[in-house]
Each structure stands twice: as structure tokens, then as C-alpha cells.
Amino acid sequence: MAASVAPLNPEALYRRCEPAELPFQTTADLKDLHRIVGQERALDALEFGIGIRRQGYNLYALGPGGTGKHTIAFGFLQQRARAGEVPPDLCYVNNFEVSHRPIALKLPAGRGSKLQSEMRGLIEDLRVAIPAILEGEEYRNRRQLIDETTKSRQAEVFERLQADAQPKGIALLRTPMGFAFAPVRDGAALSPEDFQKLPEAERKRIEADLKALQDELEEALRKFPTWERERRDQARELDRQVTSAAVASGIAVVKDHFRDLPDVLAFLDAVEKDIVDNADAFLPTEGESQGMPGTPRLSPAVRDRFRRYRVNLLVDHTHQVGAPVIYEDNPTMPNLVGRVENLAELGALITDFTLIKAGALHRANGGYLMLDAQKLLVQPYAYEALKRALRARQITIESPGQALSLVSTVTVEPEPVFLDVKIVIVGTRDIYYLLAAQDPEFNDLFKVAADFDDDMPREGEAVLAYAQLIATIGRREGLKTLDRAAVARLIEQAGRIADDNQKLTTRFGDVADVMREGDYWAGKAKREVIGADDIEKAIDQQIYRSGRVREKSLEIIDSGIVLIDTAGSKVGQINGLSVLSLPNFSFGKPSRITARVRLGRGEVIDVERRVELGGPTHSKGVLILSAFLAARYASDQPLSLSATLVFEQSYGGVDGDSASSAELYALLSALSELPIDQSFAVTGSVNQFGQVQAIGGVNQKIEGYFDVCRHHGLTGKQGVLIPSTNVRHLMLRRDIVEAARNGQFRIYPIETIDQGIELLTGFPAGAREDDGKFPKGSVNRRVEDRLIALAQQRRRFGAGGDNGAETGQGGRT
Structure with a gap:
């Protein structure tokens, strides 16, 4: 009996443009496209996510x-940022x-660099002014007076002690160990031997x-540190007095x-106080004053004694227009939150602000x-x-070593x-759903998903906009113009x-790749305009x-290593x-599927699953067809078969239904x-009611079988059965469309x-x-008759069933 399903017309196998x-004649006739096509949902999400200024409304573009x-x-x-505040x-x-x-300072845009340069100029001026003051005659006289006052006080102590000791035949002597008293005779100190020779009394x-004089000396010497402290305090106060005016005048200019x-x-107040307190730091060191070659090379930290007064300009928006838009290509932790670098100093690592x-x-x-x-x-x-920065709404600079307490430097x-920043993360859907499911904080911090679509409708206006997009990409890439046949292709x-x-x-990157390669082939053929043949060659290559x-x-199928029949019946x-x-x-590959049945306990055994080569979706498909068999043919009697299904010569994993x-x-066969x-190949999933459902990769599957048939020889009887719901997905190669037009190959839509x-089978x-x-x-x-016969045979065997038939459940497709 002839089948009731007619093959598809060749026009249904490929939708031409x-x-x-x-x-238009060429893309030179088209204007640039300044709007984004096919992504209205994502653009609305972007506009909403950028516009709402609430915590947690960051974006994930997936x-x-x-x-x-x-x-x-x-x-x-960038477009939205231009209108933002700097x-x-x-x-x-x-x-x-x-x-x-260190202290963080925020200044209006452009004034950070001004503060930095003002402080640099101030220190340079003070490096000249302060030494000039501290080396002036007036300063030296006043400083000398302070030093001499202290020295005279100390000298008075020694003179008084010497005067007290002299009448007693004792002298105050300076030794390498300090001051000491010793008995003298005739102006010379007695040796220990001579001293012992004196009368006992x-x-x-x-x-x-x-002893009395030594106690008095020690009492006097205890006052010396106090006098020295007073001298230093007086000297420091003098330094303050003589430098404060110069420092105050310089700081005042900056403060203005x-x-x-x-x-x-x-x-600036803190800087002024510190400079006045440490004015002697502005005096040249020995190496600087001599300025001679061969002076020992100092480290940066020692050489620059004025680092403490610097301004570290971390972010400079002097030339910024609008709000900043930053893309961080290497988002390490230090590159995100900042870092503190170190200098090697005498074998150790040091750092500062x-x-x-x-x-x-x-x-x-x-x-x-x-x-x-x-x-x-x-x-x-x-x-x-x-996440920590977004939660706390502050940036804390911390290295991974510090966070883990691994660094003692x-x-x-x-x-x-x-x-105050809006974060936009760009990534795949898999990562988005993984984060949303596994990270409880993700949904609170990234509340807006900008979901970019994979495709757009192929309609009249959309086709013209797509052509404009092609022209825009071509001009942006510096490619040759395309004629309209190339655009249609x-x-x-x-x-x-x-x-x-x-x-x-809407994967415009793939389309742009074809354009670039078409430009290459057109240039190789010395054509000024990219034609349809150039695009075709780019795709073929x-x-x-x-x-x-x-x-x-294909080679192992042709050689008979992998068995695929394209003619005959089995x-x-x-x-x-x-x-x-x-x-x-991706490409399609035919596989031989075989089924064997015998008496059993209603099992459909999926060999792929038994050997763990089948995936869960394949297993689901086998279980569904088991349910279909039981519901259609054994609704009032036990399903008494044991069937095995196998993908022959399959050595890798199998999944999908x-x-x-x-x-x-x-x-059923x-x-x-x-x-x-065997002239036919089949694809499609099935539900419990026997309806054939759509599948993916229909074009690659048909092309894979067609290539095998062409290698074996087209007989005019060969074809592929596909779900009727997949007809809209057909965009087959032109050689297959031509074979269908010539009656050499057929595509049947099955419901x-x-x-x-x-x-x-050719049977109703x-x-x-x-x-x-x-x-x-x-x-x-x-x-049905076969299944009834198997059920009756099982009843004859009794409860023992299939006399040792396998008892496992069916598996994967």
C-alpha cells in the first residue's frame, strides 16, 4: 500500500533570498545602521539597569x-555615560x-593633579628656603648661644667639683670610660701601688x-640628659620659630x-606642622652637599626624604568627559580593588602610601x-x-595574601x-544560571539580566535592516562593497x-567572518566588488x-568498516x-539501529545504558517508547516481551531523544x-501517544545521510523522515535541493x-x-498479534516467565 505522506517540494528545503x-545594487547604496537590530529585549533591560540607581541593580548580559x-x-x-557627571x-x-x-582625599575633577603639582612645588621651594634659613648667620648665632649655654652649665659642674677636690689632694680626670677622681701628688696621679704605700689613716x-666626690659627680651627671633635652627642645623651638614663617607662607599659597x-x-595643616617639627630633614645630607661622584647609591626610600609630603594621585579625571566606562580585561583581585606595591630595601620589602x-x-x-x-x-x-565591595559599597585595598593572613610583610x-558604580558582567547563559542557582548573593547583587537573543524574525523590514547591518560591518572592517547577490547569499x-x-x-560575528573571507577571495580574484560566488566560496572553505x-x-562508511545500508530491506x-x-x-552521521525481541517480562533493554554509554535524555526516550508499546498493544494484558535496542558500532556516548x-x-519491524x-534514514523523538516531535540539527542530519547515499550511489528511492514540525528549520545545502528537484533524494515530513x-515498510x-x-x-x-502470542506463551510457561530472561529496565536513546 502506498504511503500517505508526500515528500517535500524542493522549495520547502531551502528559503532563498x-x-x-x-x-539596492551594492552595499555602497546603503546607509550605516545606527540602531541595534534583533535585541530589543536586551536593550530594554540595559536601559532599565543603567537608569535605576538603586543598590543591587547591576547587570548580567547573557x-x-x-x-x-x-x-x-x-x-x-558609553552613550549613556556621556550625559553623566564627571x-x-x-x-x-x-x-x-x-x-x-593613608588618608583618601576626593577632589573635584582636575583638582587632584593640581594638588599634586602644588605640593611638589611647595616642597621644592622649601628645600631651598629652609636650608637658607637654617644656615644663615642669625640662626647660627642663636643656635650657638643655646649650645654654649648648655656647655657652660656642664663646665661649671666640673669646675666646682675640681675646686672641691683640689684641696683634698684629689683631681678630676677624663678617661676613655668617662670622668673619675684620683689622688695626686706633685701634680701626678698616684698609682695603685703608691696609694697602698700611704699610711692607713x-x-x-x-x-x-x-666616695663623697664620686657621689656628687654622679648626682651632677644625672642632670646632664635633662639639660641636653632642654637644649634639643630649645633648638627645635628655634627651628620652628625661624622656619614657621617660611612654611606658613608657602602653605598659605596652596591653601588659597x-x-x-x-x-x-x-x-595641609598636618603637612605644615610636620615640616616645622622636622625642619632639619630639609638640610642636605653629606652626599647631597658634596655632590661628588662615587657617593654611595641610596635606595629610593632613603634618597627621597620628602615622600611623606607627596600626593599619590590614584585616579585623575582631568580630561574625563561624562562618567567613566571601564572594561577590565584581566579582572584579578588586585586589578579590581587595587594593590599596594613594595620596594626592596636592604633585603626586606617596604612600602608606603x-x-x-x-x-x-x-x-x-x-x-x-x-x-x-x-x-x-x-x-x-x-x-x-x-561582591564584598558591592555589598559594603566601599573599596578596600587588600591583597589575597593579606586576606588569607599569609603575608607578614x-x-x-x-x-x-x-x-558608587554600575557593574555589567558579560557571559554565557550557562554561567548566569549556574551563578543564579549556586550563589545566594548573586541575585541580590545582579538583579537585571539583559538576555541577548540568538536570532531575529526574517521579515521584510528586518531583511533590509540586516542588509544595512552587513553594509555597516563592511565599512567598519574596511571591506570591499558587496553586490546585492552577495548580500542575499x-x-x-x-x-x-x-x-x-x-x-x-544575531550572531553577527559569524556573519562578519564570512564577509571577511569573501573579501579575501574577491581580492584574490582581483574583483573590486564581493559577489555571491565569493561568499559561497568562503562558506565552502x-x-x-x-x-x-x-x-x-564518510571514509570508514565507504570502506565497509562501519556498516550502513542505503538500499534493500531488513x-x-x-x-x-x-x-x-x-x-x-557540526555534521550529521548515520548510525545503524537494530532491535531484537523475544519472550520476556515486558522489558525494553537499552544496551547503551547498560554499558553506561547512554545519557539520561536517551534513556527517557527509550522509556517513552516502552510506554507507547504497553498503552497501544497491551492495555488489557501483560507486555510479555524482552526487547533489546542498540546503536551498532557506537563506541562513544549517546544522548538525546x-x-x-x-x-x-x-x-515495530x-x-x-x-x-x-534501508533507503531511508529517520530522525525525530516520539511521545507516549505516538506523535513525532521536533529535534535539533535537522539540516546536519539530512546532509550527513545524503553524503553517504551519494557515495554509495543515489538510487532515487533514498530519503530522510523528519518531524513535520522541523520543516521550518530546513536550510539544506544546494546540492541536496538539486537532488530533490531531480527526484534523486526525498525529505518526508512525519507527524x-x-x-x-x-x-x-510499505504496509498500512x-x-x-x-x-x-x-x-x-x-x-x-x-x-498486536505477536504480543498476544508472547503473552499466551508466557502464561503457558507460568510464573517463571521467560525462563531466565533479563530483568533490567530499559535505558537511553
């Missing part, structure tokens, strides 16, 4: 690679009270006098420029920061540091900075990439470069179709003992299992009649 429908989400989001941010400059300055905790008198900034004035470096959060503060999700997550502690703790390819003849891909594995697969055997996906290329209809056909025409089994499927039975001679009647 007729060049005559495009209202979508497949090549959709331009990074370029679109970054351009959108954020303040950020400086770190020395904390003169707690030196390891005299010795005792001298010893008593020595920052009267409106209290924090800056407080810093001048070695604080800005992170991306500092540079983007007051604006927008864009990050790549995958790059962020692979960097240790970077994601946690970002002396470091600084910069004052945290208030954070690109639009067709965009439908092919989208796997839908009603859609166009892309396939050729990636097609080694596909060619090897019971319980069918050609199933699968897709092999490589990183940049797209082969479940093919497995069911093979099982084995039960009915009706052979299946139900009954339609498919009729086409494959049969529907239940009024008596509840299927018509005699139909496939369904044969299957």
Missing part, C-alpha cells in the same frame, strides 16, 4: 558568543598620626673623700587654591565597569572581592573609598546559522577547513541520524517481522509513528475498527 527583492553583546553593551554604556579625583596622602593608614681619709575643601585644608595603585573599581567609580564572567570567575578571590592599610547563510528559515541569526573528521567518518534494522559537534563545526522514533520503528526499507511505519499502519481490533495485514495488527 532573491536578489531582485533587495532595493547570550551566546558572537551576538555582539559585549560591543552592544559597551557602546550603550566623578571626583581620588588621592592618597600620608597620615602623619598613623603612618600605616691617710688612705681611709682619701677613700672617704673619693583649596579653601572650599576642608579635607584638603586639614591635610605612594605605592598604592588604583584598581578598575577606583577608575570606574561614579560610572560603569564591564567584566567578562569567565575571566572573572577563573581568577582566585576576584569574584568574592567584587610590613604593609599599609589605605582608607576605604565609597563605591549572506542573508540565506544567516538563516542557516539560525537553523530556521523563518529567522536570521570554512566547511572544508573543519571537515577532516567528517571526511574520515527486519528490525533502521538508519538513525545523530550530530557530532566539534568546537566550530532524537533517535527514539527510529528505535520504535525498528522495534522486529515485532511485525516486516522489513524496513505520527503510523505515517512513518507505513512509509518504511492500521487504525482500530469498531470491534476494537486493527485491520488484518496492517502493521499494528501484526504487532
Whole structure:
């Protein structure tokens, strides 16, 4: 009996874009496209996420690679940022009270660099003015007076002690160990031997006098440190007096420029006090004063004695227009939150506030920061540091070593900075859903998802906008102009990439790649305009470069190593179709599926699952077809078969349910003992009601089987059964369309299992009649009769069932 399903017309296999429908001759006639097409949902999300200034409303732009989400989001941010306010400059300055905790200063844009230059000029002026004052004659006279006063007090003590000691025959002597008293005779100190020769009474008198004088000396010497402290205090006060005027006048000039900034004035007051207190630091060192070659080379920290007065300008917005938009390509933890660098000093690492470096959060503060999700997550502690900053709304500079208490090096703790930034993370959907499911903080911090679509409708206005986009990409890339036939071919390819003849891909990166390669081939052929042939060659060459594995697969089928029949008929055997996906290329591959049945306990055994080569989706498909068998043919009796399904010569994993209809056909053939025409290959999943459902990769699957048939020889009977719901996805190669037009190859749209089994076996499927039975001679009647016979046979065997048949559950497709 002839099948009721007709093959598809060749026009249904590929939706052409007729060049005559495009209202231009070349892309030179088209204006640039200044709007973004096909991403209205994502653009609305971007506008909302950027516009709402509430905590937690950061964005995650998700979508497949090549959709331009990074370029679109970054351009959108730049456009919105132009109207934003320029954020303040950020400086770190020395904390003169707690030196390891530098102070953060915020100044209006441009004034941070002014403060930095003003402080540099002030110190340079004071390095000249203070030494001039401290080396002046007046200063030296006053300083000499202070020193001489102290010396005279000390001298008076020694003179008085000497005067007290002389009448007693004792002298005050200066020794390497200090001052000491000793008995003298005739102007010379007695040796210990001579002293012992003195009469005992005299010795005792001298010893008593020595002790009294020594006690008096020690009492006097205890006053010397106090007098020395007083001398230093007087000298320091003198320094303050003579330098304060010069310092105050210099600081006053700087203060005049920052009267409106209290924090800056407080810093300048602290600088003034510190300079006055440490005026002697401005005197030249010995090496500096001599200025001679061969002077020992000093480290930067020692050589620059005025680092403490520097201004570390961390973020300078002098030339900034609008709010900043920053993209951090390497989002390590230090690159995000900043870092404190170190200098090697005598074998140790030292640091100070001048070695604080800005992170991306500092540079983007007051604006927008864009990050790549995958790059962020692979960097240790970077994601946690970002979340911590967003939660606290402040940037705390901390190294990973500090966070883990692994570093004992002396470091600084910069004052945290208030954070006001909008974060945009760009990444795949997989990462977004993983973070949303596994990180409880993610949804609170990234409340807005800008979901970039994979495709857009293929309609009249959209097609013209797509052509404009092609022209815009070409001009931006500096490519040759394209004629309208080339544009039409690109639009067709965009439908092919989208796997839908009603859609166009928004993975513009893939389209741009074809354009660049078409430009190359046009240039090689010395053509000034890119034509359809150049685009066609670019597409063919892309396939050729990636097609080694596909060619090897065809080769082993042609050589008979992998068994695939494309002619004849076999019971319980069918050609199933699968897709092999490589990183940049996918292709279809036919596989032989076989089914065997015998008496059993109602099991459909999936061999792939038993050997752990089948995935869960494949297992689901096998269980569904088991349910279909039981519901259709054994609703009032036990299902008494043991069936095995296997992908022959499959040595890798199998997943997906797209082969479940093919497995069911093979099982029905084995039960009915009706052979299946091996000219056909089948794809499609099945539900419990026997409806054939859509699958993915339909174009690659058809092309994979067609290539095998072409190698074996096209007979005119070969074809592929696909779900009717997949017809809209057909964008097949032109050689297949031509073969279909010539009657050499056919594509059949299938809606139900009954339609498919009729086409494959040539026998009617049969529907239940009024008596509840299927018509005699139909496939369904044969299957039901076989199952009834198996049930009766099982009853004869008794409860033992199939005498040792396997008891496992069925598995994966």
C-alpha cells in the first residue's frame, strides 16, 4: 500500500533570498545602521539597569558568543555615560598620626593633579628656603648661644667639683670610660701601688673623700640628659620659630587654591606642622652637599626624604568627559580593588602610601565597569572581592595574601573609598544560571539580566535592516562593497546559522567572518566588488577547513568498516541520524539501529545504558517508547516481551531523544517481522501517544545521510523522515535541493509513528475498527498479534516467565 505522506517540494528545503527583492545594487547604496537590530529585549533591560540607581541593580548580559553583546553593551554604556557627571579625583596622602593608614582625599575633577603639582612645588621651594634659613648667620648665632649655654652649665659642674677636690689632694680626670677622681701628688696621679704605700689613716681619709666626690659627680651627671633635652627642645623651638614663617607662607599659597575643601585644608595643616617639627630633614645630607661622584647609591626610600609630603594621585579625571566606562580585561583581585606595591630595601620589602595603585573599581567609580564572567570567575578571590565591595559599597585595598593572613610583610592599610558604580558582567547563559542557582548573593547583587537573543524574525523590514547591518560591518572592517547577490547569499547563510528559515541569526560575528573571507577571495580574484560566488566560496572553505573528521567518518562508511545500508530491506534494522559537534563545526552521521525481541517480562533493554554509554535524555526516550508499546498493544494484558535496542558500532556516548522514533520503528519491524526499507534514514523523538516531535540539527542530519547515499550511489528511492514540525528549520545545502528537484533524494515530513511505519515498510499502519481490533495485514495488527502470542506463551510457561530472561529496565536513546 502506498504511503500517505508526500515528500517535500524542493522549495520547502531551502528559503532563498532573491536578489531582485533587495532595493539596492551594492552595499555602497546603503546607509550605516545606527540602531541595534534583533535585541530589543536586551536593550530594554540595559536601559532599565543603567537608569535605576538603586543598590543591587547591576547587570548580567547573557547570550551566546558572537551576538555582539559585549560591543552592544559597551557602546550603550558609553552613550549613556556621556550625559553623566564627571566623578571626583581620588588621592592618597600620608597620615602623619598613623603612618600605616593613608588618608583618601576626593577632589573635584582636575583638582587632584593640581594638588599634586602644588605640593611638589611647595616642597621644592622649601628645600631651598629652609636650608637658607637654617644656615644663615642669625640662626647660627642663636643656635650657638643655646649650645654654649648648655656647655657652660656642664663646665661649671666640673669646675666646682675640681675646686672641691683640689684641696683634698684629689683631681678630676677624663678617661676613655668617662670622668673619675684620683689622688695626686706633685701634680701626678698616684698609682695603685703608691696609694697602698700611704699610711692607713691617710688612705681611709682619701677613700672617704673619693666616695663623697664620686657621689656628687654622679648626682651632677644625672642632670646632664635633662639639660641636653632642654637644649634639643630649645633648638627645635628655634627651628620652628625661624622656619614657621617660611612654611606658613608657602602653605598659605596652596591653601588659597583649596579653601572650599576642608579635607584638603586639614591635610595641609598636618603637612605644615610636620615640616616645622622636622625642619632639619630639609638640610642636605653629606652626599647631597658634596655632590661628588662615587657617593654611595641610596635606595629610593632613603634618597627621597620628602615622600611623606607627596600626593599619590590614584585616579585623575582631568580630561574625563561624562562618567567613566571601564572594561577590565584581566579582572584579578588586585586589578579590581587595587594593590599596594613594595620596594626592596636592604633585603626586606617596604612600602608606603605612594605605592598604592588604583584598581578598575577606583577608575570606574561614579560610572560603569564591564567584566567578562569567565575571566572573572577563573581568577582566585576576584569574584568574592567584587561582591564584598558591592555589598559594603566601599573599596578596600587588600591583597589575597593579606586576606588569607599569609603575608607578614610590613604593609599599609589605605582608607576605604565609597563605591558608587554600575557593574555589567558579560557571559554565557550557562554561567548566569549556574551563578543564579549556586550563589545566594548573586541575585541580590545582579538583579537585571539583559538576555541577548540568538536570532531575529526574517521579515521584510528586518531583511533590509540586516542588509544595512552587513553594509555597516563592511565599512567598519574596511571591506570591499558587496553586490546585492552577495548580500542575499549572506542573508540565506544567516538563516542557516539560525537553523530556521523563518529567522536570521544575531550572531553577527559569524556573519562578519564570512564577509571577511569573501573579501579575501574577491581580492584574490582581483574583483573590486564581493559577489555571491565569493561568499559561497568562503562558506565552502570554512566547511572544508573543519571537515577532516567528517571526511574520515564518510571514509570508514565507504570502506565497509562501519556498516550502513542505503538500499534493500531488513527486519528490525533502521538508519538513525545523530550530530557530532566539534568546537566550530557540526555534521550529521548515520548510525545503524537494530532491535531484537523475544519472550520476556515486558522489558525494553537499552544496551547503551547498560554499558553506561547512554545519557539520561536517551534513556527517557527509550522509556517513552516502552510506554507507547504497553498503552497501544497491551492495555488489557501483560507486555510479555524482552526487547533489546542498540546503536551498532557506537563506541562513544549517546544522548538525546532524537533517535527514539527510529528505535520504535525498528522495534515495530522486529515485532511485525516486516522489513524496513534501508533507503531511508529517520530522525525525530516520539511521545507516549505516538506523535513525532521536533529535534535539533535537522539540516546536519539530512546532509550527513545524503553524503553517504551519494557515495554509495543515489538510487532515487533514498530519503530522510523528519518531524513535520522541523520543516521550518530546513536550510539544506544546494546540492541536496538539486537532488530533490531531480527526484534523486526525498525529505518526508512525519507527524505520527503510523505515517512513518507505513512509509518504511510499505504496509498500512492500521487504525482500530469498531470491534476494537486493527485491520488484518496492517502493521499494528501484526504487532498486536505477536504480543498476544508472547503473552499466551508466557502464561503457558507460568510464573517463571521467560525462563531466565533479563530483568533490567530499559535505558537511553
